[in-house]
Amino acid sequence: MASDVPTLAYKVLTADQMTALEAEGSFAGAPVDVADGYVHLSTADQLTETVDKHFAGQSDLHVAAVDLDALGDAVKWEESRGGALFPHLYAALPLDAVVAYGPLERGDDGKVRLPVAG
Template structure:
């Protein structure tokens, strides 16, 4: 991967999003806790992540995270299809979110990115 993005995305259920907003932190979904890190996706990986891991689910939210907020607790590691994914080895803090909102799709089926208001 030549240049790594500054922003990555986390997909949360409505309940998980409420936890992040209420507590200011998210300690991970069951799969995150089992793997020992919070799974994030780049913009290019986001739609495939949603299609693979969240198919048929409603009330989903997308959180845009500033990767510059993390030091050595953020690692780029090989995963699906040999791609490098950002993995966060600490809780996701609300203060690192640059935008978030309900998950929606564009006409071509890709996930719309949350925007700051």
């Protein structure tokens, strides 16, 4: 892939899914991930639209920043919404590839704030 490919992607999780990831050390995916055969991730630029489209009206959500380099060949960039390339993880998401996470918050502009490693 080109050098302008992001090295971080983001996974939106419910509170229960975040708790499971922390407790079990990996996350096999939400029901939609399991059905599609991969864990859906979004780039920073795609994250707010993903939340607005797929998590509208839900509360107590969390965002995990994922180091794509740590996942190696399990990540495939594939066309999705509007022909845009999205990172899809063809494996369980390991906690050790999560570099930051926290509750989903929005800035004054309405965009989802990215979790920052502490």
